[in-house]
Amino acid sequence: MTSLVVILSCIAMFLVTGGLAVLMSRSHRATPVIYCLSLLTSAAAFVTSLAQLATSFVNAPTLVLPIGLPWLGTHFRLDALSSLFLLVANLGCLLSSLYGLGYGRHEHAPHRVLPFFPAFIAGMNLVLLADDAFTFLISWEFMSLASWALVMAHHRNADNRRAGYLYIIMASFGTLALLLAFGLLAGRDGAYNFAAMRAAEHAPLMAGLVLILLLLGAGSKAGLVPLHVWLPLAHPAAPSHVSALMSGVMTKIAIYGFIRVTFDLLGAPMWWSGLIVLLLGAVTAALGILHALMERDLKRLLAYSTIENIGVIFVSLGLALTFKANGMGLAAALALTAALFHVFNHSLFKSLLFFGAGAVLTATGERDMEKLGGLIHRMPVTSFTFLVGCVAISALPPFNGFASEWLAFQAILQSPDLPQWALKIAVPAVGGLLALSAALAAACFIKVFGITFLGRPRTPAASEVPEVDRFSLGAMCVLAGLCLLAGILPGIVIDGVSPVVSSLIGDRMPVQMDIPWLSIVPIAESRSSYNGLLIFLFITVSASATIFVVHRYASRALRRSAAWDCGFPENSPSTQYTAGSFAQPVRRVFGTLAMRARERVDMPAPGDLRPAAFSVEQHDLIWEGLYVPIVGAVGFAADKLNRLQFLSIRRYLSLVFLALVLLLLVLALWS
Amino acid sequence: MISALLVQACQMALVVLLAPLLTGLIRKVKARLLRRQGPSLIQPYRDLLRLFRKEAVVAENASWLFRVAPYLIFASTWVAAAVIPTFATGLIFSWTADLIAIIALLGSARFFLALAGMDVGTSFGGIGSSREAMIATLAEPSMLLIIFALALVAGSTQLSTIAAFMSSPAVGLRVSLAIALVALVMVAIAENARIPVDNPATHLELTMVHEAMVLEYSGRHLAMIELAASLKLLLYISLIACIFVPWKLAAAEAGPAAYLAGFIAYLAKLAIAGTLLALFETSFAKMRVFRVPEFLGAALMLALLATLLRFVSRSL
Numbered sequence: 001m002t003s004l005v006v007i008l009s010c011i012a013m014f015l016v017t018g019g020l021a022v023l024m025s026r027s028h029r030a031t032p033v034i035y036c037l038s039l040l041t042s043a044a045a046f047v048t049s050l051a052q053l054a055t056s057f058v059n060a061p062t063l064v065l066p067i068g069l070p071w072l073g074t075h076f077r078l079d080a081l082s083s084l085f086l087l088v089a090n091l092g093c094l095l096s097s098l099y100g101l102g103y104g105r106h107e108h109a110p111h112r113v114l115p116f117f118p119a120f121i122a123g124m125n126l127v128l129l130a131d132d133a134f135t136f137l138i139s140w141e142f143m144s145l146a147s148w149a150l151v152m153a154h155h156r157n158a159d160n161r162r163a164g165y166l167y168i169i170m171a172s173f174g175t176l177a178l179l180l181a182f183g184l185l186a187g188r189d190g191a192y193n194f195a196a197m198r199a200a201e202h203a204p205l206m207a208g209l210v211l212i213l214l215l216l217g218a219g220s221k222a223g224l225v226p227l228h229v230w231l232p233l234a235h236p237a238a239p240s241h242v243s244a245l246m247s248g249v250m251t252k253i254a255i256y257g258f259i260r261v262t263f264d265l266l267g268a269p270m271w272w273s274g275l276i277v278l279l280l281g282a283v284t285a286a287l288g289i290l291h292a293l294m295e296r297d298l299k300r301l302l303a304y305s306t307i308e309n310i311g312v313i314f315v316s317l318g319l320a321l322t323f324k325a326n327g328m329g330l331a332a333a334l335a336l337t338a339a340l341f342h343v344f345n346h347s348l349f350k351s352l353l354f355f356g357a358g359a360v361l362t363a364t365g366e367r368d369m370e371k372l373g374g375l376i377h378r379m380p381v382t383s384f385t386f387l388v389g390c391v392a393i394s395a396l397p398p399f400n401g402f403a404s405e406w407l408a409f410q411a412i413l414q415s416p417d418l419p420q421w422a423l424k425i426a427v428p429a430v431g432g433l434l435a436l437s438a439a440l441a442a443a444c445f446i447k448v449f450g451i452t453f454l455g456r457p458r459t460p461a462a463s464e465v466p467e468v469d470r471f472s473l474g475a476m477c478v479l480a481g482l483c484l485l486a487g488i489l490p491g492i493v494i495d496g497v498s499p500v501v502s503s504l505i506g507d508r509m510p511v512q513m514d515i516p517w518l519s520i521v522p523i524a525e526s527r528s529s530y531n532g533l534l535i536f537l538f539i540t541v542s543a544s545a546t547i548f549v550v551h552r553y554a555s556r557a558l559r560r561s562a563a564w565d566c567g568f569p570e571n572s573p574s575t576q577y578t579a580g581s582f583a584q585p586v587r588r589v590f591g592t593l594a595m596r597a598r599e600r601v602d603m604p605a606p607g608d609l610r611p612a613a614f615s616v617e618q619h620d621l622i623w624e625g626l627y628v629p630i631v632g633a634v635g636f637a638a639d640k641l642n643r644l645q646f647l648s649i650r651r652y653l654s655l656v657f658l659a660l661v662l663l664l665l666v667l668a669l670w671s
Numbered sequence: 672m673i674s675a676l677l678v679q680a681c682q683m684a685l686v687v688l689l690a691p692l693l694t695g696l697i698r699k700v701k702a703r704l705l706r707r708q709g710p711s712l713i714q715p716y717r718d719l720l721r722l723f724r725k726e727a728v729v730a731e732n733a734s735w736l737f738r739v740a741p742y743l744i745f746a747s748t749w750v751a752a753a754v755i756p757t758f759a760t761g762l763i764f765s766w767t768a769d770l771i772a773i774i775a776l777l778g779s780a781r782f783f784l785a786l787a788g789m790d791v792g793t794s795f796g797g798i799g800s801s802r803e804a805m806i807a808t809l810a811e812p813s814m815l816l817i818i819f820a821l822a823l824v825a826g827s828t829q830l831s832t833i834a835a836f837m838s839s840p841a842v843g844l845r846v847s848l849a850i851a852l853v854a855l856v857m858v859a860i861a862e863n864a865r866i867p868v869d870n871p872a873t874h875l876e877l878t879m880v881h882e883a884m885v886l887e888y889s890g891r892h893l894a895m896i897e898l899a900a901s902l903k904l905l906l907y908i909s910l911i912a913c914i915f916v917p918w919k920l921a922a923a924e925a926g927p928a929a930y931l932a933g934f935i936a937y938l939a940k941l942a943i944a945g946t947l948l949a950l951f952e953t954s955f956a957k958m959r960v961f962r963v964p965e966f967l968g969a970a971l972m973l974a975l976l977a978t979l980l981r982f983v984s985r986s987l
Binding site: 373374376377387391394395396397402406409410412413415416424425427428429431432435436438439440442443445446447449450451454455456517519525526527528529530531534535538539540542543546547550554555557558559560561562563564565566573575576577581582583584585586588589590 | 724749771778779781786788823832981
């Protein structure tokens with residue numbers, strides 16, 4: 001009970017902070033004050049949720065406030081699932097506020113960011129506590145609007161305005177879908193309380209409809225293909241610490257909404273609902289990372305990679321649903337643990353990478369990778385932490401991304417026991433797509449780090465840059481440390497999420513912290529085990545031992561010399577590989593099909609003096625195939641309806657009369 | 672406990688010591704097949720020693736990553752090779768990494784190698800890294816699907832358990848295993864930059880991948896990378912051997928005689944595999960780089976087929 005009250009007061013404090021930001025408006029002290037207050041408040045919420053997660057959840061604390069709808073009130077509840085997501089969210093908010101303390105100083109219009117930043121955090125926290133549909137939707141919309149205001153912070157840029165426009169359309173559409181989903185869940189009696197929904201029986205057809213609406217609503221917020229189009233535009237448009245929050249935390253709130261309804265409110269799942277989620281997740285993962293690989297804008301690339309990770313999480317969630325539907329409790333627990341672990345991991349490394357992109361942006365003023373290069377020499381700490389983030393997100397041991405993907409693969413290996421044939425065919429294909437997106441992610445982040453931080457500076461902007469401030473570096477170092485810790489001690493995280501898993505599945509993975517040497521063993525040691533700590537130790541020890549032996553007994557002489565230039569003394573940085581040329585082989589292999597990429601080489605005949613030209617054409621098939629027709633149809637309908645604006649008064653009166661008759665007819669037929 | 676640690680230490684020393692010999696053997700056989708005398712078997716050791724003793728020449732704008740990467744690449748490959756059963760199963764640290772983790776460790780090594788290729792900022796490094804990344808995007812999923820097929824046959828991703836299962840009579844002849852073997856060999860060829868995917872013997876061809884990435888390396892750094900490359904080849908051969916020909920593998924705590932038998936069998940397996948690889952390499956021409964996706968795509972499809980067969984039927 002007390003923890004719920006503490007978190008609610010934290011939310012109130014966030015709102016007060018937002019109000020304070022409005023009052024302080026353009027005062028130069030506003031930036032440190034607001035970020036400090038946000039930092040302290042989210043730290044309090046973080047500690048409370050951590051403490052709550054450590055205690056038992058026999059009776060989840062609930063609270064009803066007499067505000068909102070008179071017959072409903074406002075319900076709050078803090079159960080295991082809420083606590084876990086509160087923990088993830090407030091950790092992200094805490095570090096983002098810390099980062100903002102330094103990054104915010106470079107903001108030229110702080111009064112457009114400061115009031116909305118704490119409000120956005122408050123909105124996300126409120127969604128996690130809501131225990132009735134009305135509160136949930138209000139908080140959800142509040143969160144969307146606050147983040148929309150942050151996307152529009154730099155609204156003088158036409159691209160940002162377009163991103164904000166698209167975002168608000170997709171967000172409204174998503175909320176509409178959620179509204180309908182909750183309407184179906186509430187049933188005829190209008191039981192909008194989550195407790196009532198949980199108790200009610202839902203017919204299979206109704207449950208399927210709710211699932212589809214939910215995939216539209218929560219999926220559009222999370223960035224599920226084909227509803228992802230707004231995400232790579234809107235996330236990068238916001239200031240970098242807000243981008244980190246939107247990509248690292250807000251997408252997780254959407255996943256929370258999905259888990260809350262499918263695993264908690266909807267009752268026993270159908271196997272085909274898992275299949276839908278599984279397939280959507282796999283397609284999302286592969287398409288997201290393929291688009292990321294083709295991107296040259298650093299922040300937009302990170303946003304596309306968010307789409308990929310959302311796909312990975314949805315694959316695990318889909319597996320958990322199918323296992324649960326078939327009564328395979330242990331396997332379902334394994335898959336859900338993999339999903340929740342990846343939720344935690346992604347919030348860490350995506351925040352880290354967005355912070356790093358923000359640091360690069362502050363130092364060079366550039367987001368375009370083709371204009372960067374060689375930053376490792378001038379931004380040593382930023383580049384080191386960014387490298388950690390790249391290794392972690394590429395799912396390489398011993399960092400955390402690998403631990404959660406490993407669990408997901410182990411969950412896939414449990415699936416031949418599934419009885420349905422559709423699943424037997426789909427799951428291996430999904431496994432292949434998951435492996436493909438992991439490999440593509442590694443290629444993508446080799447490109448990001450190699451082009452941005454390695455090589456030689458491609459422009460003067462990139463050649464003379466300072467390292468960023470200490471607050472930003474501190475936030476990045478904490479995140480890099482957490483990425484390593486969660487990777488080498490995955491047992492702690494697995495045990496941490498186990499109350500959530502057992503409350504949603506009724507089964508849980510074996511306790512990991514009791515296993516000797518801190519290994520993780522999902523089912524049994526003879527089947528599979530992984531020990532990140534020992535791998536980390538082995539690599540460190542054998543690398544240092546080798547370095548010592550080589551330097552001691554072989555040679556330690558080192559000479560600096562010019563790089564090998566193949567006999568061409570032209571030493572321009574433009575001879576380096578660029579982001580586009582790095583991606584070219586992958587574009588030729590995968591892009592010809594997935595984005596209809598075509599290369600054109602215009603080579604003049606011998607003797608012809610005009611320069612040769614090379615151009616690439618690639619398409620976003622989902623945008624062109626789905627959204628352009630919809631936009632066209634809406635425009636067409638609007639044009640046709642436009643005529644109604646210029647009628648005579650008699651026609652308007654007859655229209656009103658006809659409408660009245662029609663309504664009366666409907667009423668007569670209805671009753 | 673002590674003896675188990677000793678066996679593990681033997682294994683770690685063994686893989687590093689044998690790796691250059693395997694490379695030497697393959698070069699020798701290839702040379703003999705071309706009617707050349709060829710360098711002696713121990714030439715790779717001499718090369719490594721000479722490289723270790725030389726000073727390292729590093730490009731002016733090379734960063735710390737360039738100098739650390741060779742050691743990280745070697746260490747990850749070594750750790751991966753240390754948990755693969757070569758002459759004995761049930762190594763004391765075999766449970767630290769299962770097959771998925773072993774492949775991911777090689778992925779880490781590749782990640783740093785590709786970054787090192789881009790560090791100096793020459794077009795050669797970039798071309799190598801970008802092609803390596805392209806090859807990896809096809810080879811890694813194929814490898815994971817092969818692992819799925821194997822794990823579903825043996826009921827485990829743990830190599831010791833898989834090897835024990837494969838040497839038991841419960842295996843029988845299975846279509847999925849045969850397909851997985853073909854796919855695994857194809858992936859191993861691509862991963863180790865062998866003909867027909869890449870040519871390990873040349874620094875001059877523009878189609879090269881691995882040699883382009885390491886073009887800037889010299890001295891001890893180059894020695895580490897060469898050693899890691901030999902180690903990776905040994906690792907893949909040991910992997911194929913311990914899964915598909917697990918004969919004479921000593922069980923845990925089996926005693927010196929069994930270990931010796933396992934060791935001799937292992938040497939024989941390496942020699943046969945090395946000779947086969949040399950035969951294969953001399954009888955094929957190198958492919959154009961954009962034929963490689965087709966080659967690896969075939970491996971990917973075979974691996975998917977093997978996995979799918981396991982999902983469809985338990986006996987295939």
